Amino acid sequence: MTDPLHIVVIDPDKERAFLIVDGLRETMDYKISVIGETLGLARKLRDLEPDIILIDLEDPSRDSFEQVITALGPSERPVAMFVDQTDDKMMRAAIDAGVSAYVVNGLRKDRIKPVLETAIARFHSFGRMKAELEATKTALAERKTIDRAKGLLMKARGLSEEEAYAVLRKTAMDQGRRVSEVADGLVTAAGLLL
Numbered sequence: 001m002t003d004p005l006h007i008v009v010i011d012p013d014k015e016r017a018f019l020i021v022d023g024l025r026e027t028m029d030y031k032i033s034v035i036g037e038t039l040g041l042a043r044k045l046r047d048l049e050p051d052i053i054l055i056d057l058e059d060p061s062r063d064s065f066e067q068v069i070t071a072l073g074p075s076e077r078p079v080a081m082f083v084d085q086t087d088d089k090m091m092r093a094a095i096d097a098g099v100s101a102y103v104v105n106g107l108r109k110d111r112i113k114p115v116l117e118t119a120i121a122r123f124h125s126f127g128r129m130k131a132e133l134e135a136t137k138t139a140l141a142e143r144k145t146i147d148r149a150k151g152l153l154m155k156a157r158g159l160s161e162e163e164a165y166a167v168l169r170k171t172a173m174d175q176g177r178r179v180s181e182v183a184d185g186l187v188t189a190a191g192l193l194l
Helices: 014-027 041-048 062-072 088-096 109-157 161-175 179-193
Strands: 006-010 031-035 052-057 079-083 101-104
Touching: 006 014, 006 041, 014 031, 014 052, 014 109, 031 041, 041 062, 052 062, 052 109, 062 088, 079 109, 088 101, 101 109, 109 161, 109 179, 161 179
Parallel strands: 006 031, 006 052, 052 079, 079 101
Antiparallel strands: none
């Protein structure tokens, strides 16, 4: 049996907070924590270690909004935010901070579960895209290093590009390492010698 999802509800208005809690309890059995005060929010979130964060800022002041956004930091979990009024600047800041679902004037008990599911789906989708981007960046950096190492071998030994790559590949196989690791070692050693 898995533990229920731990959801933190951040809302300075107790009545609205309990509207969210009631909406959540009607759909599934969640572990729910409510935070009403944004002072020390980052520490509270760190201590609670929630799986999901739902924020309701009925009519946020710039200060309270910035406190919440700062507390979220680079979010490592799905975050859904409910606000009553649209503000493009606040919306962009929320999305930049990692808010997965930004809902304007939509806080109703029957909408909480779909918004929560959307936030989770968008969070995972963004995580996959981020991982793919990092893998692509790593592959590109490795390709550049291999190309530099081939260039060094071609210049030092008078080899063709294919021969230089064959030397790197054979060395990697002999040493039980990846071609990019051998290439990186060669480029580093060449940098020390030049």
